[in-house]
Amino acid sequence: MELQTIKNRFGIIGNSPGLNHALNVAVQVANTDLSVLINGESGVGKEVFSQIIHSLSARKHNPFIAVNCGAIPEGTIDSELFGHEKGSFTGAVDSRKGYFETVNGGTIFLDEIGELPLGTQARLLRVLEAGEYIRVGSSKVQKTDVRVIAATNKELIEHTQTNRFREDLYYRLNTVPIRVPALRERKEDIYLLFRKFVTDFSDRYKGTPVQLDEGAKEVLINYPWPGNVRELKNIAEQISVLTKDKVINAATMKSFLPEHNYSRLPVLANSQGSVSQSEFANEREILYKLFFDMKKDVNELKKMFFDLLQNPNIAQFANHHDLAPVYDDQQLAAINHSKVGITAAQPVFLQHNNGDAIQQHEDVEESLSIVDKEKELIIKALKKHRGKRKDASLDLGISERTLYRKLKEYDIEE
Numbered sequence: 287m288e289l290q291t292i293k294n295r296f297g298i299i300g301n302s303p304g305l306n307h308a309l310n311v312a313v314q315v316a317n318t319d320l321s322v323l324i325n326g327e328s329g330v331g332k333e334v335f336s337q338i339i340h341s342l343s344a345r346k347h348n349p350f351i352a353v354n355c356g357a358i359p360e361g362t363i364d365s366e367l368f369g370h371e372k373g374s375f376t377g378a379v380d381s382r383k384g385y386f387e388t389v390n391g392g393t394i395f396l397d398e399i400g401e402l403p404l405g406t407q408a409r410l411l412r413v414l415e416a417g418e419y420i421r422v423g424s425s426k427v428q429k430t431d432v433r434v435i436a437a438t439n440k441e442l443i444e445h446t447q448t449n450r451f452r453e454d455l456y457y458r459l460n461t462v463p464i465r466v467p468a469l470r471e472r473k474e475d476i477y478l479l480f481r482k483f484v485t486d487f488s489d490r491y492k493g494t495p496v497q498l499d500e501g502a503k504e505v506l507i508n509y510p511w512p513g514n515v516r517e518l519k520n521i522a523e524q525i526s527v528l529t530k531d532k533v534i535n536a537a538t539m540k541s542f543l544p545e546h547n548y549s550r551l552p553v554l555a556n557s558q559g560s561v562s563q564s565e566f567a568n569e570r571e572i573l574y575k576l577f578f579d580m581k582k583d584v585n586e587l588k589k590m591f592f593d594l595l596q597n598p599n600i601a602q603f604a605n606h607h608d609l610a611p612v613y614d615d616q617q618l619a620a621i622n623h624s625k626v627g628i629t630a631a632q633p634v635f636l637q638h639n640n641g642d643a644i645q646q647h648e649d650v651e652e653s654l655s656i657v658d659k660e661k662e663l664i665i666k667a668l669k670k671h672r673g674k675r676k677d678a679s680l681d682l683g684i685s686e687r688t689l690y691r692k693l694k695e696y697d698i699e700e
Contacts, residue, residue, distance in 0.1 A: 289313075296334055299482050300475030304467035308335065315462045316342035321414060323399075323459045324437040326466030329514030332437040335464060336395040339435060348392035351385055356398035356687045363406055365422050374423020386419055386430045399436040399459065400451060401687060407452045410434075414458045434459070469511040469518060476507050479515060483522035494532055496525055501536030509543050661696045664689070668698070 289309055292298070298309070315322055316339045324332045333352055340350045358366050365375075369384030385394055396402075402410065413419050414434060418427050436459045445451035469476060480498075488495040498506065511517055521542055525534060528542075663682060671677035679689040692698070 292338060296338055298331075298334065299479045300472055302467065302472040302475050304465075304471055305475065308464050308466050309338070311462065311464050312338050313342060315339065315464075317344065319433055321433070321459050321461045322435045322464060323442075323462070324435065324464045324466060326437070326439065327468045327512075327514055328439050329516035330466045330468060331515055332466055333395060333397065335466060336393070336435045336437065340393040340395075340433075343393070343433070345392050345433060349389045350393045350395070351389050352395040352397060353385060354397045356401035356685050359687075360403050360691075363403065364409065367406065368409060368419045368421055370422035371424045374421075378423070381421075384419075384421065386413060386432050387428065389432055390430050391432070393433045393435060396434060396436045398438065398685070400438045400440040400442055400445060401685060402451075404450075404452065407455050411452065411455045411458060414455075469514040473507050476511070476518065477503055479518055480506060480522050483519045484526050487523050487526045493526070496529060496531075497533045498539070499533060499535050502534045502539040505536050505539045505543070657696070660692070661698065664692055664696070664698060 289306060292309060292313065293300075298305075312322075312335050322336075322339060324335050326332050336352065337350070340346060353366070355363065364370075365378075365382065365384065367384050367386060369382050369387055370378050372378055372381045396410075409419060413430065413432070417429055417431060419430060420427055442451050442456050442460075446453040446456050469479075477498075481495075484495045487493075513520075525539075525542055529538060531538070664678070667678040667681045668675075671681065675689055675693075676686050679686040682689065684692075
């Protein structure tokens with residue numbers, strides 16, 4: 287089947303090389319039973335690729351189901367996927383079939399596969415390797431013939447190194463990898479997609495589609511689009527609804543685009559200077575890095591303070607204000623011999639001309655509890671986004687499911 291025919295059938299807009307390559311791989315692997323791992327940022331359209339693979343396969347007349355692993359609570363995901371027996375847990379008043387039983391012969395799409403608990407990962411590995419599973423609360427082995435297509439917006443290979451994802455499951459899922467490019471990597475497609483969205487919206491509401499002048503086009507194309515195609519569609523509809531002018535200039539376009547900071551929290555850099563948020567094993571490592579930098583900054587400030595006191599110009603400034611630094615012999619020795627850094631805060635004595643001595647002592651006491659800092663960041667994020675969990679989780683760099691668990695763990699009221 288020609289690539290353009292597939293694009294028309296599934297409503298895919300764009301001709302960038304990265305997009306075309308991903309589509310070609312999907313078409314080639316569709317008529318096999320190989321497992322596929324689709325990798326791409328949130329909002330790039332990974333589920334569409336799973337639908338393409340299923341519809342072009344020999345299983346196309348059998349069931350297809352998409353499951354968001356990150357949206358199912360950890361305590362019930364085994365029951366959802368593999369089913370359960372009556373009385374196997376509190377609330378199990380009847381036996382229930384899982385997705386691997388109801389979709390037998392078809393295709394199951396597991397989105398956000400990186401959110402699966404380790405126990406569920408072990409069960410899924412057995413399905414992939416032997417086509418077998420056991421219902422929760424049962425000892426009977428059942429067979430299933432389901433093709434698994436998984437998707438993730440995380441670097442799973444790095445999660446295997448921190449024991450957050452099973453290495454054997456990763457390689458079993460990653461038989462055929464497909465990478466869907468982010469929208470900022472498809473700049474030639476951005477305006478095409480925008481035109482499609484505003485045209486569809488105007489057709490739906492019997493209006494005239496907005497136009498962009500050259501300045502507005504440049505702003506549109508150069509915006510990083512962290513939310514990818516989903517964000518672009520939302521912006522296109524906002525502009526269609528809220529603007530009275532049908533020709534949009536650069537200033538108007540900028541007013542609809544939020545200012546995004548990719549690194550809201552500190553990140554680590556490798557030896558080449560490139561930065562990757564995935565270098566953190568989990569969200570707590572981000573906090574460890576934050577505290578390490580804070581301690582380093584405090585030590586630098588201490589050193590700067592003592593160095594400035596040795597500068598004659600600073601001393602003249604102090605005399606002009608009737609203040610002069612006074613040190614004892616032990617302090618002078620410490621200043622003269624510690625040029626690398628100050629390890630502890632020392633008291634500093636300032637004396638007025640009238641001879642009255644004033645002792646100023648500053649103790650920097652701050653909580654170094656990871657739990658306290660994490661709780662504080664979560665509360666700030668929720669206040670910033672007015673209690674919207676989805677926006678707060680994006681700001682914190684964690685999944686909405688993880689945020690929900692943290693709210694319960696720390697007893698935070700929304």
